[in-house]
Amino acid sequence: MNAILIAVTGPEPEAWVRHFRTLVPQRELRIFPAHMGDLDDVAYACVWKAPPGILRPCSNLKAIFSIGAGVDHIFTDPNLPDVPVVRIVDDDLTMRMGEYVVLHALMHHRFQRAYDTQQRERIWRENRQPAASAVTVGIMGLGVLGRHAADLLRHIGFRVAGWSRTPQTVEGVSTFHGAGGLDDFLATTDILVCLLPRTAETTGLIDMALLRKLRRDGPLGGPCLINAGRGSTQIEKDILAALDDGTLKGATLDVFEAEPLSPESRLWTHPKVTITPHNAAASAPGALVKNMLAQIERFEAGGALQNVVDRQRGY
Numbered sequence: 001m002n003a004i005l006i007a008v009t010g011p012e013p014e015a016w017v018r019h020f021r022t023l024v025p026q027r028e029l030r031i032f033p034a035h036m037g038d039l040d041d042v043a044y045a046c047v048w049k050a051p052p053g054i055l056r057p058c059s060n061l062k063a064i065f066s067i068g069a070g071v072d073h074i075f076t077d078p079n080l081p082d083v084p085v086v087r088i089v090d091d092d093l094t095m096r097m098g099e100y101v102v103l104h105a106l107m108h109h110r111f112q113r114a115y116d117t118q119q120r121e122r123i124w125r126e127n128r129q130p131a132a133s134a135v136t137v138g139i140m141g142l143g144v145l146g147r148h149a150a151d152l153l154r155h156i157g158f159r160v161a162g163w164s165r166t167p168q169t170v171e172g173v174s175t176f177h178g179a180g181g182l183d184d185f186l187a188t189t190d191i192l193v194c195l196l197p198r199t200a201e202t203t204g205l206i207d208m209a210l211l212r213k214l215r216r217d218g219p220l221g222g223p224c225l226i227n228a229g230r231g232s233t234q235i236e237k238d239i240l241a242a243l244d245d246g247t248l249k250g251a252t253l254d255v256f257e258a259e260p261l262s263p264e265s266r267l268w269t270h271p272k273v274t275i276t277p278h279n280a281a282a283s284a285p286g287a288l289v290k291n292m293l294a295q296i297e298r299f300e301a302g303g304a305l306q307n308v309v310d311r312q313r314g315y
């Protein structure tokens, strides 16, 4: 029967169902948790933070689709069926992340938080800003999102550096890789952008020791951090300590160790912190449903699935 199971938790789960119903009205849909039915009929599962174990009874499952670029929420399931796990690579999502990185890189570069404060206090004072060409934005993660952000930043005039697990070549970007390349990458970086996936290796990477290695004598008067990858990469108590003692000049955080961020967190009120609710690249469900359906259509016509995740690497 080749039914599609939609198991999406979080905001707007019904929007995904609506788009599937509109675009493939003839296709049998199973919806978690209300309309699961006979799971032997399910061929494809489209998931976001689905409870562990729910895919186990799907004996004829052919592929699992993450409705986001990250797949860490899928690999938390110890009973995950052994079928291809596919992630979203979509221009809509990629461009939204590009906007976010550019917005916040420029916010730090143009001292916008200082002007916000001055405006509240009716202070007319120019804070001299350096040329973009004097500032290096260092991007951790040179995948689909990191490369696009690098391209946008380069065209604005920033110097751009990038760090990845394996050697990568990106036009106009100074690239570094692996543990051996990390210190040199950090030493050149004024604005650190994290677009890393959640894996065992990236967990807890952004700690005080790492932040202390960022370029200290740069033109912004101190380094800044933007994390729009995964909250598991950062140690929030170290980020707070680094902001307090001047190791960091500012931080933009879209992702957190625990989400939603606790109302008790000191990050909310820290004067050097900008917070967004994990929406850096919150994509329109319509665009992503079309993307998944195109994959299913190609697969059923005998083509290969694209953007299949390497389970060993975890991303």
Ligand SMILES: NC(=O)c1ccc[n+]([C@@H]2O[C@H](COP(=O)([O-])OP(=O)(O)OC[C@H]3O[C@@H](n4cnc5c(N)ncnc54)[C@H](OP(=O)(O)O)[C@@H]3O)[C@@H](O)[C@H]2O)c1
Pocket (backbone or CB within 6 Å): 068, 069, 070, 071, 097, 140, 141, 142, 143, 144, 145, 146, 163, 164, 165, 166, 167, 168, 178, 195, 196, 197, 198, 199, 201, 202, 228, 229, 230, 254, 255, 278, 279, 280, 281, 282, 315
């Ligand atoms: N905040 C949001 O709204 C939002 C939205 C979408 C995605 N995201 C996050 O963004 C992440 C990146 O997405 P993407 O599409 O760009 O992923 P991707 O194409 O898979 O790229 C991942 C990049 O990270 C690098 N990497 C992975 N592990 C590493 C390690 N241990 N050390 C150094 N580099 C490492 C990879 O290195 P190699 O090139 O050597 O493989 C690659 O360059 C997603 O996994 C997700 O967590 C966040």
